[in-house]
Amino acid sequence: xxxxxxxxxxxxxxxxxxxxxxxxxxxxxxxxxxxxxxxxxxxxxxxxxxxxxxxxxxxxxxxxxxxxxxxxxxxxxxxxxxxxxxxxxxxxxxxxxxxxxxxxxxxxxxxxxxxxxxxxxxxxxxxxxxxxxxxxxxxxxxxxxxxxxxxxxxxxxxxxxxxxxxxxxxxxxxxxxxxxxxxxxxxxxxxxxxxxxxxxxxxxxxxxxxxxxxxxxxxxxxxxxxxxxxxxxxxxxxxxxxxxxxxxxxxxxxxxxxxxxxxxxxxxxxxxxxxxxxxxxxxxxxxxxxxxxxxxxxxxxxxxxxxxxxxxxxxxxxxxxxxxxxxxxxxxxxxxxxxxxx
Amino acid sequence: xxxxxxxxxxxxxxxxxxxxxxxxxxxxxxxxxxxxxxxxxxxxxxxxxxxxxxxxxxxxxxxxxxxxxxxxxxxxxxxxxxxxxxxxxxxxxxxxxxxxxxxxxxxxxxxxxxxxxxxxxxxxxxxxxxxxxxxxxxxxxxxxxxxxxxxxxxxxxxxxxxxxxxxxxxxxxxxxxxxxxxxxxxxxxxxxxxxxxxxxxxxxxxxxxxxxxxxxxxxxxxxxxxxxxxxxxxxxxxxxxxxxxxxxxxxxxxxxxxxxxxxxxxxxxxxxxxxxxxxxxxxxxxxxxxxxxxxxxxxxxxxxxxxxxxxxxxxxxxxxxxxxxxxxxxxxxxxxxxxxxx
Numbered sequence: 001x002x003x004x005x006x007x008x009x010x011x012x013x014x015x016x017x018x019x020x021x022x023x024x025x026x027x028x029x030x031x032x033x034x035x036x037x038x039x040x041x042x043x044x045x046x047x048x049x050x051x052x053x054x055x056x057x058x059x060x061x062x063x064x065x066x067x068x069x070x071x072x073x074x075x076x077x078x079x080x081x082x083x084x085x086x087x088x089x090x091x092x093x094x095x096x097x098x099x100x101x102x103x104x105x106x107x108x109x110x111x112x113x114x115x116x117x118x119x120x121x122x123x124x125x126x127x128x129x130x131x132x133x134x135x136x137x138x139x140x141x142x143x144x145x146x147x148x149x150x151x152x153x154x155x156x157x158x159x160x161x162x163x164x165x166x167x168x169x170x171x172x173x174x175x176x177x178x179x180x181x182x183x184x185x186x187x188x189x190x191x192x193x194x195x196x197x198x199x200x201x202x203x204x205x206x207x208x209x210x211x212x213x214x215x216x217x218x219x220x221x222x223x224x225x226x227x228x229x230x231x232x233x234x235x236x237x238x239x240x241x242x243x244x245x246x247x248x249x250x251x252x253x254x255x256x257x258x259x260x261x262x263x264x265x266x267x268x269x270x271x272x273x274x275x276x277x278x279x280x281x282x283x284x285x286x287x288x289x290x291x292x293x294x295x296x297x298x299x300x301x302x303x304x305x306x307x308x309x310x311x312x313x314x315x316x317x318x319x320x321x322x323x324x325x326x327x328x329x330x331x332x333x334x335x336x337x338x339x340x341x342x
Numbered sequence: 343x344x345x346x347x348x349x350x351x352x353x354x355x356x357x358x359x360x361x362x363x364x365x366x367x368x369x370x371x372x373x374x375x376x377x378x379x380x381x382x383x384x385x386x387x388x389x390x391x392x393x394x395x396x397x398x399x400x401x402x403x404x405x406x407x408x409x410x411x412x413x414x415x416x417x418x419x420x421x422x423x424x425x426x427x428x429x430x431x432x433x434x435x436x437x438x439x440x441x442x443x444x445x446x447x448x449x450x451x452x453x454x455x456x457x458x459x460x461x462x463x464x465x466x467x468x469x470x471x472x473x474x475x476x477x478x479x480x481x482x483x484x485x486x487x488x489x490x491x492x493x494x495x496x497x498x499x500x501x502x503x504x505x506x507x508x509x510x511x512x513x514x515x516x517x518x519x520x521x522x523x524x525x526x527x528x529x530x531x532x533x534x535x536x537x538x539x540x541x542x543x544x545x546x547x548x549x550x551x552x553x554x555x556x557x558x559x560x561x562x563x564x565x566x567x568x569x570x571x572x573x574x575x576x577x578x579x580x581x582x583x584x585x586x587x588x589x590x591x592x593x594x595x596x597x598x599x600x601x602x603x604x605x606x607x608x609x610x611x612x613x614x615x616x617x618x619x620x621x622x623x624x625x626x627x628x629x630x631x632x633x634x635x636x637x638x639x640x641x642x643x644x645x646x647x648x649x650x651x652x653x654x655x656x657x658x659x660x661x662x663x664x665x666x667x668x669x670x671x672x673x674x675x676x677x678x679x680x681x682x683x684x
Contacts (some may be wrong), residue, residue, distance in 0.1 A: 234536065235496065
């Protein structure tokens with residue numbers, strides 16, 4: 001029988017770590033796992049299903065695998081992803097390098113899985129903030145038609161990787177001991193602070209992170225008429241991004257209708273019982289595969305519109321989990337080519 | 343010469359502490375300061391302008407002062423504020439007890455100071471989130487007409503008083519030492535978490551904190567047609583509330599026009615140079631009298647609309663400072679009656 005081989009590029013980073021944890025329990029049927037990282041991390045061993053796997057240096061040519069889960073940053077992917085795919089592997093890329101390439105599908109399996117089937121070697125994984133929002137917004141858009149979407153984010157430090165989390169912990173410790181907080185991963189000290197600046201500023205005054213939410217949501221939903229505005233804000237949390245979302249709808253919806261709709265939508269956990277103090281929070285959403293959705297209420301600015309609050313583990317649905325789910329989807333559809341090997 | 347006497351009710355709380363600091367350097371011309379608090383705190387001495395002042399038990403009848411700055415919570419004010427005023431004092435009340443009373447002016451001096459002149463013994467100080475937003479939004483509303491206003495807040499733990507701050511520090515310390523965080527001031531543990539729940543939930547699914555922003559902004563701006571929606575979120579910061587605000591305008595405005603307008607608006611510091619990484623943050627806004635406004639950009643959902651981000655010290659502009667500024671305003675307008683005393 002043919003053996004399916006999966007490779008992780010960027011295995012030693014925060015997302016790589018989550019990729020291995022998700023693959024450990026994935027329904028993806030595969031036989032071999034290859035781990036790649038930068039020369040700095042090569043030679044390390046990482047445990048996977050009880051076995052020690054040695055991390056190798058990321059190849060600059062074809063990767064002899066069937067699926068490559070890449071999370072090594074935009075510039076590495078930009079330079080190498082096409083080469084990794086040359087031997088026939090499908091590269092599921094977590095960076096922003098190919099998301100806006102019309103030849104490359106941008107996929108959240110619950111929303112537009114079928115788009116993955118038309119790949120030409122590379123499939124893009126969306127930005128974490130987008131992936132989390134779109135799981136909740138897509139079913140609403142399909143049934144009620146979203147016209148305008150206003151998003152304010154509460155983003156965790158792990159959005160900047162393991163180093164982001166480490167900086168929050170280290171610098172918070174300093175502040176608690178009366179020392180000033182420093183910073184290197186973030187533009188300013190993050191302990192007990194709020195930084196409305198994630199990724200580079202664009203000419204229109206929005207950050208790239210904010211524009212990603214607009215660009216990517218439109219591409220995933222296949223609707224360029226959607227008006228989307230985002231304010232992306234880094235806050236002193238470790239993992240899970242939260243988002244306050246206001247939706248103007250073409251067809252009016254009630255909160256009960258939205259709750260009912262989302263209760264039957266994949267990838268969503270409706271957590272919305274304010275009497276019981278149940279609403280989305282990083283504390284409960286971290287480590288969870290589903291995106292928590294709650295605070296569902298009638299919009300006070302758009303007749304028949306909806307306000308809601310979401311919290312999703314951005315290392316999972318916003319990155320590692322979504323990538324593995326794309327591979328699972330391809331396999332279920334019989335679209336994962338397994339190469340003949342010696 | 344007549345001597346102006348100022349009283350603080352709730353002198354030992356977080357806002358009381360800020361009231362004393364603000365009064366210390368205020369241009370309010372007064373001669374005597376009386377301090378009141380609950381029986382638990384009575385007898386304490388607090389320093390003011392080099393003198394030790396003894397905290398007395400809050401009276402249940404008239405307060406023999408000309409101005410009473412009250413910050414002792416809604417139920418205390420509800421029960422006693424009218425009595426405090428019976429001797430002729432004007433009570434500037436920081437609680438929500440009278441804000442929606444049509445007989446009671448709700449005042450932010452930069453915005454609607456003249457409303458204070460028609461008081462009948464009580465003037466209400468707005469909710470902190472509202473006061474901070476309205477300083478930035480009022481000039482825009484006057485010139486361009488705000489139609490819709492969507493607010494997402496990033497609120498500090500000191501919104502729940504000194505105990506809120508203490509809980510954040512104590513519980514964060516536990517988490518950093520591998521212990522689970524507890525909670526008593528907040529509905530859930532606050533360290534490295536986000537809680538979309540401030541004040542009690544209303545029948546419409548919004549919290550009272552969220553509705554306060556809608557109700558109070560309309561009252562202060564004197565415009566009931568304004569559509570306002572808010573999501574109020576507690577985050578692990580110590581002081582200063584930040585807010586992401588999206589505005590639909592009647593007359594289109596450009597970001598440059600708004601920057602220019604706000605640069606000449608009282609109570610506002612335009613902090614908006616993304617190239618220099620200058621934008622509003624708790625780190626820079628804390629302890630500052632002005633509200634920082636930045637991230638001013640064209641709305642992507644409303645033609646000619648504006649998105650912006652504000653950060654204001656909610657213990658100052660959101661509470662103590664605004665109350666003292668109301669007293670200053672009354673004095674400047676010759677509207678502070680000084681009582682004859684023996």
